[in-house]
Amino acid sequence: MNRTEDRIFDSPEVTGFVRKTAEHCKSMDKHTALKAGVNLRDMFWLCNAKTPQEAQTRVEFFSRTCLTVEEATDQELQELGYDRSNPPNNHQLIFDDPVSAETLYYHKAKVFVIDTSVYMPWLKSLLQGLKNAATGRPRVTFVQRKVTRLSEFTNANIVVNCSGLGAKEIANDNAMVPIRGQYVRIRAPAIQALHFADHSFICPR
Numbered sequence: 538m539n540r541t542e543d544r545i546f547d548s549p550e551v552t553g554f555v556r557k558t559a560e561h562c563k564s565m566d567k568h569t570a571l572k573a574g575v576n577l578r579d580m581f582w583l584c585n586a587k588t589p590q591e592a593q594t595r596v597e598f599f600s601r602t603c604l605t606v607e608e609a610t611d612q613e614l615q616e617l618g619y620d621r622s623n624p625p626n627n628h629q630l631i632f633d634d635p636v637s638a639e640t641l642y643y644h645k646a647k648v649f650v651i652d653t654s655v656y657m658p659w660l661k662s663l664l665q666g667l668k669n670a671a672t673g674r675p676r677v678t679f680v681q682r683k684v685t686r687l688s689e690f691t692n693a694n695i696v697v698n699c700s701g702l703g704a705k706e707i708a709n710d711n712a713m714v715p716i717r718g719q720y721v722r723i724r725a726p727a728i729q730a731l732h733f734a735d736h737s738f739i740c741p742r
């Protein structure tokens with residue numbers, strides 16, 4: 538495996554963050570999770586690997602970051618319209634490497650999906666609700682403005698830099714590079730599970 542994202546996922550730091558996020562989601566009660574846009578979903582994962590060892594390495598990655606990962610049963614595959622012994626030709630469109638019945642591995646997993654259009658406002662209102670016990674004044678203030686350099690925050694004890702691609706400029710982080718991708722958003726209430734295959738996936742919110 539030599540794709541950029543595989544190298545990232547191989548990093549214990551990254552899998553550690555993913556794991557921590559899953560633990561945070563797991564610790565939420567049902568009512569809070571609903572308000573925060575956090576959903577536990579089934580994921581079907583189609584893996585194209587040259588050898589069983591390569592497939593195993595990928596399963597190990599998913600095991601570190603998903604709640605559960607197990608081989609999909611024939612009945613589950615049948616319900617989804619997959620035929621293990623006869624993969625449709627269009628599967629080749631998804632993968633870079635040649636696809637055959639021998640190279641495809643089918644797994645199911647339990648994963649959290651966070652709808653950030655719900656989660657972020659929820660988190661913001663949570664922080665806005667925090668009050669100083671003595672004065673009753675808000676403990677967190679939100680200020681929206683453009684930052685030019687991280688060194689602007691000379692009075693801060695801690696700076697958490699969440700500027701995404703902006704970090705290239707404000708933190709001189711040349712490791713930050715954009716990755717191209719396309720999204721299509723459709724109305725499909727019948728699809729409740731994630732379908733994941735290499736670079737392509739379907740993700741219900």
Ligand SMILES: Cc1cc2nc3c(=O)[nH]c(=O)nc-3n(C[C@H](O)[C@H](O)[C@H](O)COP(=O)(O)OP(=O)(O)OC[C@H]3O[C@@H](n4cnc5c(N)ncnc54)[C@H](O)[C@@H]3O)c2cc1C
Pocket residue numbers: 682683684685699700701702703704707716717718719720740
């Ligand atoms: C096509 C595509 C598909 C993706 N699919 C998924 C997916 O399915 N699941 C998933 O988990 N992730 C996905 N990601 C990745 C996900 O979008 C990012 O990991 C996530 O948005 C990163 O969040 P962030 O808060 O770190 O950064 P961002 O969402 O990039 O937020 C950074 C914020 O900092 C602000 N900012 C930047 N510079 C400055 C500045 N100088 N001053 C002030 N503000 C500044 C920006 O305006 C922005 O609001 C996808 C990304 C792409 C491009």
